[in-house]
Amino acid sequence: MLEAERLTGGWGPTIVVENVDLNVGDAECLAIVGRNGVGKTTLLELVAGRTSAKSGRLRLDGQDLVPLSIYQRARAGLGYVPQNREVFPTLTVREHLSIASRPGRWTREKVLELLPRLGQRLDNLGSQLSGGEQQMLAIARALLGNPRLILMDEPSEGLAPVVVEHLISVLREIISDGSLSMILVEQRIDLALELSDRFIIMDRGQITYQANSADFDLEAGRLPELMGLTH
Numbered sequence: 001m002l003e004a005e006r007l008t009g010g011w012g013p014t015i016v017v018e019n020v021d022l023n024v025g026d027a028e029c030l031a032i033v034g035r036n037g038v039g040k041t042t043l044l045e046l047v048a049g050r051t052s053a054k055s056g057r058l059r060l061d062g063q064d065l066v067p068l069s070i071y072q073r074a075r076a077g078l079g080y081v082p083q084n085r086e087v088f089p090t091l092t093v094r095e096h097l098s099i100a101s102r103p104g105r106w107t108r109e110k111v112l113e114l115l116p117r118l119g120q121r122l123d124n125l126g127s128q129l130s131g132g133e134q135q136m137l138a139i140a141r142a143l144l145g146n147p148r149l150i151l152m153d154e155p156s157e158g159l160a161p162v163v164v165e166h167l168i169s170v171l172r173e174i175i176s177d178g179s180l181s182m183i184l185v186e187q188r189i190d191l192a193l194e195l196s197d198r199f200i201i202m203d204r205g206q207i208t209y210q211a212n213s214a215d216f217d218l219e220a221g222r223l224p225e226l227m228g229l230t231h
């Protein structure tokens with residue numbers, strides 16, 4: 001459903017992501033892991049249209065995304081849960097949810113069933129939410145747009161262990177629902193492998209390794225070397 005071919009881009013004149021080939025299938029979860037600063041967020045931002053590609057091809061269900069704006073890409077079926085969550089401090093939870101809503105399988109009722117805590121916070125402002133609640137709101141907002149593909153940037157970052165446990169079960173439910181595909185950028189490798197079908201390792205803007213998540217033996221201890229942490 002998503003196909004990137006030799007995707008290259010970055011910020012201003014700086015190339016951060018170079019010649020990346022990426023394929024995500026229907027209802028597939030692809031995890032992206034790698035050291036800090038290797039370009040994982042930039043890759044998601046290139047897909048979402050928050051920065052433009054210098055070269056390469058990018059298609060969603062056969063539709064060329066390259067000429068489309070951020071909003072057109074959202075309408076074409078891309079959802080985004082950004083690393084900094086982008087919750088508006090002066091809008092209520094209810095307002096966040098109604099702005100995001102587009103018709104489809106993920107209705108407000110279905111989303112609040114998955115995230116009941118948000119249902120109790122509907123009249124609270126974004127600024128009154130905990131970090132975990134803000135993350136759940138960012139996920140709820142993306143789901144309500146009824147995307148074909150959801151891009152998740154480090155959802156577990158900064159969350160307390162008990163909240164991460166809840167997040168894992170929420171992400172598992174979203175994936176097993178089978179209605180969308182996911183690209184998950186995640187620092188927690190154990191979590192990335194547990195949730196994804198396949199994973200890729202990025203280093204310095206390029207894909208340096210990929211494998212099926214279920215086949216990868218974390219205990220074998222090859223990861224630091226594969227991630228370029230040993231030199």
Ligand SMILES: Nc1ncnc2c1ncn2[C@@H]1O[C@H](COP(=O)(O)OP(=O)(O)OP(=O)(O)O)[C@@H](O)[C@H]1O
Nearest residue numbers: 010011016034035036037038039040041042043083
């Ligand atoms: N919005 C932005 N504007 C300008 N430069 C950016 C922006 N986002 C990232 N960069 C730069 O792109 C390079 C790659 O960073 P990026 O955030 O894509 O890596 P990452 O692998 O996601 O790292 P992290 O795990 O720390 O989030 C860095 O040099 C960073 O400073």
